[in-house]
Amino acid sequence: MRNILILLGIVLGIAVFATKSGFFNKQKVATKEKENETIMDSRNVKEVYFAGGCFWGTEHFFQQVRGVVGTEVGYANGNKQNPTYEEVVSHTTGFAETVKVKYDPEQVDLKLLIDLYFKTIDPTSLNKQGNDRGDQYRTGIYSTDKATEAVIKAEVEKLAKNYDKPVVVETIPLKNFYRAEDYHQDYLDKNPGGYCHIEPGLFEMARNANPLPKKSETKYQKQDKKVLKEKLTPEQYKVTQENATEMPFKNEYWDETREGIYVDITTGEPLFISTDKFESGCGWPSFSKPITKKLIDEKLDRSVGMTRVEVRSKTGDAHLGHVFNDGPADKGGLRYCINSASLKFIPKAEMEKKGYGEYISLLDKK
Numbered sequence: 001m002r003n004i005l006i007l008l009g010i011v012l013g014i015a016v017f018a019t020k021s022g023f024f025n026k027q028k029v030a031t032k033e034k035e036n037e038t039i040m041d042s043r044n045v046k047e048v049y050f051a052g053g054c055f056w057g058t059e060h061f062f063q064q065v066r067g068v069v070g071t072e073v074g075y076a077n078g079n080k081q082n083p084t085y086e087e088v089v090s091h092t093t094g095f096a097e098t099v100k101v102k103y104d105p106e107q108v109d110l111k112l113l114i115d116l117y118f119k120t121i122d123p124t125s126l127n128k129q130g131n132d133r134g135d136q137y138r139t140g141i142y143s144t145d146k147a148t149e150a151v152i153k154a155e156v157e158k159l160a161k162n163y164d165k166p167v168v169v170e171t172i173p174l175k176n177f178y179r180a181e182d183y184h185q186d187y188l189d190k191n192p193g194g195y196c197h198i199e200p201g202l203f204e205m206a207r208n209a210n211p212l213p214k215k216s217e218t219k220y221q222k223q224d225k226k227v228l229k230e231k232l233t234p235e236q237y238k239v240t241q242e243n244a245t246e247m248p249f250k251n252e253y254w255d256e257t258r259e260g261i262y263v264d265i266t267t268g269e270p271l272f273i274s275t276d277k278f279e280s281g282c283g284w285p286s287f288s289k290p291i292t293k294k295l296i297d298e299k300l301d302r303s304v305g306m307t308r309v310e311v312r313s314k315t316g317d318a319h320l321g322h323v324f325n326d327g328p329a330d331k332g333g334l335r336y337c338i339n340s341a342s343l344k345f346i347p348k349a350e351m352e353k354k355g356y357g358e359y360i361s362l363l364d365k366k
């Protein structure tokens with residue numbers, strides 16, 4: 001069933017690209033190239049690999065969880081190098097569709113990730129999840145170190161007591177993992193409403209499963225409109241609070257090329273970094289992605305006779321701009337077209353002094 005959907009999706013994708021429409025419906029949240037979105041040093045990030053049937057839904061599910069800082073779909077524990085999707089579905093290579101999950105153990109516990117994973121699968125079903133059949137859809141949690149393996153085995157044994165049938169989830173070390181083709185990455189992010197074996201309500205559950213501690217919710221706060229009217233310029237207020245659009249090529253940051261960070265003008269919360277900024281020719285600041293999609297909302301916008309995807313800051317609920325699928329392919333194919341009036345630019349030299357020092361590593365790693 002999914003093979004047919006993939007072919008239809010590719011054909012439709014080519015057609016849309018050929019028309020250069022630039023518009024597509026997107027689900028909010030989820031992430032592209034999240035390994036570049038984390039602000040933490042790599043030594044604080046751990047990896048675990050989840051095989052849970054079709055990897056499109058499993059990846060999207062884990063992208064919702066606070067503390068997950070990177071995901072990548074691929075093929076794990078097979079018997080050849082660099083398999084293609086066609087080889088995997090031929091049942092001759094032994095690979096399982098798997099999601100590489102990078103997480104910050106200081107923000108989310110591995111035990112919680114395993115518990116959430118169990119909610120997305122039937123752990124007693126062998127080589128079958130949802131409408132998908134075949135050994136590539138088997139379930140498993142694969143580890144890369146002994147400590148992680150021990151936690152996985154203990155948690156699966158504990159959860160297995162809740163089932164009458166034997167649990168067939170593999171709990172073995174990772175032998176190999178190969179990144180899947182680009183069109184599989186962030187599939188549900190790029191194809192809202194696409195095929196998924198996971199019940200949609202579980203995505204919302206994942207978003208709420210690991211809330212921020214109360215003490216962490218005070219740094220950036222939504223401002224009252226009366227306060228904003230006094231604080232912002234008339235144009236900044238109209239753009240952020242009334243969904244206006246500033247003039248192209250006549251705004252503050254469309255041609256800004258310095259290194260630094262772009263924050264929400266209403267709250268000061270970091271949203272974009274200069275290394276994700278590119279010249280698109282549209283006359284507004286253009287970014288290939290936000291620092292993390294957990295800080296923005298993306299909503300369908302049918303105003304002014306067009307169908308677009310609006311981008312808003314999650315904390316400040318400020319209108320930022322729109323996102324289109326005509327960005328550079330080598331940067332993920334997206335173009336976040338953002339109003340300068342919604343942003344405040346902090347040059348790299350001032351980031352430490354103004355409280356954004358922890359984000360400097362994002363600039364240094366590019």
